[in-house]
Amino acid sequence: xxxxxxxxxxxxxxSGSGSNLQSIIDHRxxxxxxxxxxxxxxxxPDAYALERSKKHEIPSVVIRHSDxxxxxxxxxxxxxxxxDYAVELVVLSGFMRxxxxxxxxxxxxxxxxxxxxxxxxxxxxxxxQRAVEYGVKFSGCTVHFVDEGVDTGPIIIxxxxxxxDDDTEESLAARILKEEHRIYxxxxxxxxxxxxxxxxxxxxxxxSDRTCESALHNPPLAGF
Ligand code: GAR
Numbered sequence: 240x241x242x243x244x245x246x247x248x249x250x251x252x253x254s255g256s257g258s259n260l261q262s263i264i265d266h267r268x269x270x271x272x273x274x275x276x277x278x279x280x281x282x283x284p285d286a287y288a289l290e291r292s293k294k295h296e297i298p299s300v301v302i303r304h305s306d307x308x309x310x311x312x313x314x315x316x317x318x319x320x321x322x323d324y325a326v327e328l329v330v331l332s333g334f335m336r337x338x339x340x341x342x343x344x345x346x347x348x349x350x351x352x353x354x355x356x357x358x359x360x361x362x363x364x365x366x367x368q369r370a371v372e373y374g375v376k377f378s379g380c381t382v383h384f385v386d387e388g389v390d391t392g393p394i395i396i397x398x399x400x401x402x403x404d405d406d407t408e409e410s411l412a413a414r415i416l417k418e419e420h421r422i423y424x425x426x427x428x429x430x431x432x433x434x435x436x437x438x439x440x441x442x443x444x445x446x447s448d449r450t451c452e453s454a455l456h457n458p459p460l461a462g463f
Pocket of ligand 1: 254255257258259260333335353354355364
């Protein structure tokens with residue numbers, strides 16, 4: 240990027256460990272992600288993600304949801320902080336709060352989320368556990384724009400992982416998380432490059448290669 244070009248300002252919302260935040264920071268620091276991480280906001284004062292932002296000297300703000308009368312009030316405060324930091328894209332990164340219409344209106348098609356399942360399968364909480372219990376042979380993760388539903392917005396990128404017979408919620412979650420760390424920075428960079436077009440539910444990434452057309456099987460067909 241030319242030094243005169245303006246970098247996209249992002250704000251990252253977290254509630255917990257923040258391993259996706261760490262991946263975004265690492266991609267930023269290795270030059271693969273052309274964004275300014277302007278602020279990290281947590282609704283949980285004990286989130287480990289706050290340690291990560293401190294270590295990398297990224298401003299962080301704790302907004303405890305218990306300090307607010309209702310979701311609207313809480314979201315108003317979050318919007319205010321995001322605007323103060325001139326955030327252009329909001330990145331939900333393990334942020335465990337449902338957001339209100341006022342938030343969506345303040346950042347229309349400018350809020351991304353990552354979900355640990357192949358949406359529209361297993362939206363909501365405990366996605367990895369439900370995938371194991373259901374007996375699916377593949378699961379994965381999805382980056383999508385946020386709309387008024389729970390994990391229902393237009394899909395930007397997905398990654399598929401196998402689910403094995405002896406998987407537990409934990410082993411599957413770990414396999415999926417590795418992929419989350421790859422696709423979230425990629426989706427943000429697509430946005431930063433202005434390559435994302437949205438028509439209705441469909442997201443098109445301009446100038447991206449076509450995924451090779453080979454099917455995956457689990458268990459494998461083994462010469463069949
Ligand atoms: C990730 O697996 C993310 O997909 C999930 O929470 C975890 C946060 O991990 N998000 C959701 O389930 C949202 N519905 P992290 O704090 O280590 O990035």
